[in-house]
Amino acid sequence: MIGLGLAGFAALIALVALGLPIGLVMMVVGFVGLVLVGNIDTALTQLTSAFWSEGSKFVLIALPFYVLMGNLIYHTGIARNLYRAASHWLGWLPGGLGIASVFASAGFGAVSGSSTATARTMGAIVIPEMRRHGYGMRLATGVLSSAGTLGILIPPSIILIFYGLLTETSIGKLFVAGIVPGLIIATIFSILIMVISLIDPEQGGRHLASDRAPLRERIASLAHVFPVLAIFGVIFGGLYNGVFTPTEGAIFGVVAVLIYGAATGSLSFAAIRNSFADAALVTVMLFVIIVGGTLVTRFLAQTGFTGTLRDLIQSMELGYVGFIFAVTILYLVLGCVLDTFGMLILTVPILFPLAQQLGIDPVWFGIYAVIVTEVGLVTPPIGVNVYVIKTVAPDVPLGQIFLGCTPFVLGLLAFVALMAAEPSIILWLVGP
Amino acid sequence: MKALLYLSRGLFVLSAWVCLPSILVVLACDVTLRYFFDSPIRWAQELAEVLLFLSVVLALPESFVRHAHVKADFLKNVLGRAARESVIRLKWALALAICVLIIRQCWADAEYMLLIQDSTPELYVPMAWLRGALALGAAGTAAIALVRLLSPRRLVAADGEEAPLDGRFDGVEP
Amino acid sequence: DPIEVKISYNQPETSPGWQEVMKVFGEELAEKSDGRLKPVYYPGEVLHTVADGFRATGTGITDVTSAWPVYQANSFNLFLGTELPLALPTSDIAAVRALNELYPEFFKKEYERLGVKLAFNAATPGYDILTTKPVKSVDDLKGLKIRAAGGGITEIVERLGAVPVTMTISDAYTAFQQGVVDGIILSTADQVAYRLHEVGKYNYRIGVVRVAIPQAVNPKFYDSLPEDLKTVFDEAALNAAYNYQKMYKNLTASALETMKEEGIEVTEATPEDLAKIEKMVAPMYDAFLEKNADRSPSGADLIEAMTALRDKYEGMSDTEILKLKDTDPAEGLR
Ligand code: NA
Ligand code: NA
Numbered sequence: 001m002i003g004l005g006l007a008g009f010a011a012l013i014a015l016v017a018l019g020l021p022i023g024l025v026m027m028v029v030g031f032v033g034l035v036l037v038g039n040i041d042t043a044l045t046q047l048t049s050a051f052w053s054e055g056s057k058f059v060l061i062a063l064p065f066y067v068l069m070g071n072l073i074y075h076t077g078i079a080r081n082l083y084r085a086a087s088h089w090l091g092w093l094p095g096g097l098g099i100a101s102v103f104a105s106a107g108f109g110a111v112s113g114s115s116t117a118t119a120r121t122m123g124a125i126v127i128p129e130m131r132r133h134g135y136g137m138r139l140a141t142g143v144l145s146s147a148g149t150l151g152i153l154i155p156p157s158i159i160l161i162f163y164g165l166l167t168e169t170s171i172g173k174l175f176v177a178g179i180v181p182g183l184i185i186a187t188i189f190s191i192l193i194m195v196i197s198l199i200d201p202e203q204g205g206r207h208l209a210s211d212r213a214p215l216r217e218r219i220a221s222l223a224h225v226f227p228v229l230a231i232f233g234v235i236f237g238g239l240y241n242g243v244f245t246p247t248e249g250a251i252f253g254v255v256a257v258l259i260y261g262a263a264t265g266s267l268s269f270a271a272i273r274n275s276f277a278d279a280a281l282v283t284v285m286l287f288v289i290i291v292g293g294t295l296v297t298r299f300l301a302q303t304g305f306t307g308t309l310r311d312l313i314q315s316m317e318l319g320y321v322g323f324i325f326a327v328t329i330l331y332l333v334l335g336c337v338l339d340t341f342g343m344l345i346l347t348v349p350i351l352f353p354l355a356q357q358l359g360i361d362p363v364w365f366g367i368y369a370v371i372v373t374e375v376g377l378v379t380p381p382i383g384v385n386v387y388v389i390k391t392v393a394p395d396v397p398l399g400q401i402f403l404g405c406t407p408f409v410l411g412l413l414a415f416v417a418l419m420a421a422e423p424s425i426i427l428w429l430v431g432p
Numbered sequence: 433m434k435a436l437l438y439l440s441r442g443l444f445v446l447s448a449w450v451c452l453p454s455i456l457v458v459l460a461c462d463v464t465l466r467y468f469f470d471s472p473i474r475w476a477q478e479l480a481e482v483l484l485f486l487s488v489v490l491a492l493p494e495s496f497v498r499h500a501h502v503k504a505d506f507l508k509n510v511l512g513r514a515a516r517e518s519v520i521r522l523k524w525a526l527a528l529a530i531c532v533l534i535i536r537q538c539w540a541d542a543e544y545m546l547l548i549q550d551s552t553p554e555l556y557v558p559m560a561w562l563r564g565a566l567a568l569g570a571a572g573t574a575a576i577a578l579v580r581l582l583s584p585r586r587l588v589a590a591d592g593e594e595a596p597l598d599g600r601f602d603g604v605e606p
Numbered sequence: 607d608p609i610e611v612k613i614s615y616n617q618p619e620t621s622p623g624w625q626e627v628m629k630v631f632g633e634e635l636a637e638k639s640d641g642r643l644k645p646v647y648y649p650g651e652v653l654h655t656v657a658d659g660f661r662a663t664g665t666g667i668t669d670v671t672s673a674w675p676v677y678q679a680n681s682f683n684l685f686l687g688t689e690l691p692l693a694l695p696t697s698d699i700a701a702v703r704a705l706n707e708l709y710p711e712f713f714k715k716e717y718e719r720l721g722v723k724l725a726f727n728a729a730t731p732g733y734d735i736l737t738t739k740p741v742k743s744v745d746d747l748k749g750l751k752i753r754a755a756g757g758g759i760t761e762i763v764e765r766l767g768a769v770p771v772t773m774t775i776s777d778a779y780t781a782f783q784q785g786v787v788d789g790i791i792l793s794t795a796d797q798v799a800y801r802l803h804e805v806g807k808y809n810y811r812i813g814v815v816r817v818a819i820p821q822a823v824n825p826k827f828y829d830s831l832p833e834d835l836k837t838v839f840d841e842a843a844l845n846a847a848y849n850y851q852k853m854y855k856n857l858t859a860s861a862l863e864t865m866k867e868e869g870i871e872v873t874e875a876t877p878e879d880l881a882k883i884e885k886m887v888a889p890m891y892d893a894f895l896e897k898n899a900d901r902s903p904s905g906a907d908l909i910e911a912m913t914a915l916r917d918k919y920e921g922m923s924d925t926e927i928l929k930l931k932d933t934d935p936a937e938g939l940r
Binding site for chain 1: 648650653654657662773774777779785787
Binding site for chain 1: 444447448449452453455456459460463467477480481482484485487488489491492494495498500501502503504507508511516519522523526527529530533534536537538540541559562563566
């Protein structure tokens with residue numbers, strides 16, 4: 001039976017590697033596996049009931065609506081204004097525009113749920129600016145590819161919702177837990193940019209004193225931060241004052257952006273329509289993976305594969321540090337070829353119970369998993385964020401962009417070491 | 433194919449522009465009534481869940497039409513064109529097989545559900561109808577997969593990706 | 607060759623329900639059959655969701671699991687009578703005894719219509735109300751927003767003058783903490799299991815309703831057992847039913863201990879309060895009687911039988927009732 005599980009897992013990896021859709025592959029492998037461990041009737045029953053039970057989960061509602069909110073934001077021009085404000089205030093530092101883009105990404109993360117969307121949106125705005133100011137493209141593309149991580153850590157966050165769905169961890173707690181690491185990582189990134197700019201002025205671009213905007217203009221630019229604060233405030237104010245739950249918060253995030261769009265005239269009907277369509281597509285795309293993952297998990301559980309693997313890792317007596325180290329290596333390897341959702345769905349059902357046995361907090365593990373899987377978005381050969389940035393900087397060779405990401409990957413890993421040594425960094429805001 | 437694309441498009445309109453906005457309205461009303469008037473709508477959450485399910489299953493065909501999938505494509509440039517073509521055909525074959533199985537099982541489920549009068553708790557939406565919606569989404573996908581599978585033309589484009597379906601509507605931001 | 611028995615459960619391996627009931631049930635099957643029955647364990651919803659319990663058991667995805675009418679409410683009629691307020695005895699042990707006695711005549715047909723057989727009955731402890739605002743009598747509930755699981759419980763909350771709010775249990779903690787709701791109606795044991803006592807400050811103990819949580823067995827599996835193994839199954843199942851109730855009894859006691867340590871104010875409803883509650887929820891009985899008037903046996907027959915059992919066991923101690931398990935075991939469950 002364990003052989004069957006192993007074969008199923010191998011088939012899964014092989015078919016995914018061929019480039020077939022991950023969700024479809026998981027459904028097929030899960031279904032065939034369930035036929036083999038049970039019979040055609042039980043497997044068929046599992047197939048349709050997984051659709052209903054996963055598709056009618058109330059918490060899943062957070063997914064389309066946070067995606068929708070991000071899509072709408074994309075059309076409003078909020079991102080450009082944010083960046084302008086950040087550059088007015090931070091532009092004078094060494095590598096100042098890079099630092100500005102980090103904080104603009106963090107700010108944008110407060111209203112966007114996705115890493116790639118954050119990288120795409122900010123990249124399209126910032127990279128031409130940085131080029132104009134003589135920044136090295138290796139630094140510029142590296143920063144922008146990596147800053148997507150901030151989009152996912154600063155709540156709201158689609159990946160954290162996905163993790164919450166997989167492990168039944170409170171999405172509200174995950175959201176709160178993401179804020180501090182997001183800000184620390186933004187700081188780490190800023191320090192890295194300054195250091196790089198000081199060591200290698202080629203990358204750091206010109207920063208002339210005359211570039212400093214007059215105080216009045218700088219203060220005026222802060223007005224553009226207001227809509228972001230307002231929308232973020234609606235979501236978190238609503239949560240903290242008991243108006244709605246995190247799931248319902250997605251709805252009000254969308255409502256807030258719609259109101260902002262209507263008030264400023266920055267949302268066309270077509271933009272709204274397209275945003276809805278895209279949200280529906282992204283949801284069905286992730287949903288198919290969730291259903292497929294459910295089927296595979298149920299199949300593997302019955303082959304004893306999951307249990308054996310768990311026992312195996314347990315018998316290695318890795319302890320906390322060893323476990324985190326091993327899992328980080330695993331994610332770095334998987335991250336070469338898989339995207340965040342694929343990695344989480346394949347690993348979390350197996351690793352999460354192990355983490356729990358080691359006494360690791362579910363919220364902590366969620367933040368950890370999100371950060372290490374995010375690394376995969378900027379490592380070769382497959383790094384989705386790098387590819388996205390490539391589309392806004394077509395002349396920069398992929399190798400240069402990956403190289404530019406390296407310091408920030410190291411920065412992320414340094415933070416992982418920090419949070420492993422001091423878990424309270426993640427948990428102190430969350431409470432019990 | 434044209435008719436199928438219209439069907440897919442129609443189901444997608446229901447999914448994206450009817451179901452999702454309805455969820456928005458229902459939950460916004462529910463929360464407002466709950467917070468300000470202490471009188472939440474009892475069936476709001478249930479309706480939202482049903483609409484979400486509909487939204488997801490009705491968007492299935494369009495997600496295949498637009499190739500909206502999460503996939504790893506690091507072998508894309510390693511595989512030859514003929515191999516890519518086979519992978520694409522394999523995708524449609526697997527999609528067809530899974531969808532046919534789903535339709536078959538929806539039928540069996542619906543029979544059972546009608547027998548036991550299974551319905552959602554507050555609104556009494558028959559569960560058999562919801563299985564019907566799933567079957568509809570699967571049927572649309574299966575039909576598209578079949579046509580694509582039998583297509584005599586090459587499905588792989590010059591860049592190694594799958595060529596777009598003929599005449600598909602493309603109104604979404606990249 | 608030993609016969610495999612797949613035992614699945616919604617709660618994780620570490621939960622008391624698994625440790626003290628389901629796993630013990632499996633071990634008893636193996637032991638009493640001298641290894642001819644071989645349990646295979648699937649805790650933690652790995653095979654199916656708890657809402658799919660009937661389907662999973664009927665089709666053989668599993669052999670024994672939770673199959674709860676509360677997730678299929680519209681497929682049941684008389685069974686819903688058990689969820690009428692204050693319908694079952696106040697003792698956890700007596701409650702399952704009553705369910706076992708009522709099952710063959712009133713519930714069996716409905717339950718088996720869903721394609722399963724009963725493995726064993728169980729019921730949650732009575733539901734109490736945990737709030738962040740002071741509640742010491744039923745009048746204090748007026749206007750409070752209370753999270754309720756739906757169905758009959760939602761209606762009870764409404765009839766007690768509070769505002770029922772539906773939400774998933776995973777959202778409930780945060781919602782309670784942030785004040786989206788002022789309270790939660792749940793058994794005291796489960797209030798602590800879901801750590802809601804970290805938020806709530808007042809536990810108003812009314813035990814107003816129990817939720818029946820029977821476990822089902824795949825009929826093909828059960829019918830295929832030789833007679834002696836059927837007997838083994840029946841015995842182990844009966845023990846499991848009482849183990850479930852003992853577990854809950856202990857959990858409630860330790861939950862109350864925890865609440866005491868954490869300074870939560872626990873108020874037991876007075877007889878006058880309970881009488882008042884009974885009056886407030888009376889229309890639910892009328893509706894039930896009307897809806898099930900033409901059935902045979904009718905809703906009135908069930909209410910009469912339930913009331914008789916409640917009164918009978920109210921006068922007996924748990925030890926006495928447990929003795930009945932051996933002298934007068936449950937018959938006709940399968
Ligand atoms: Na975010
Ligand atoms: Na990568």
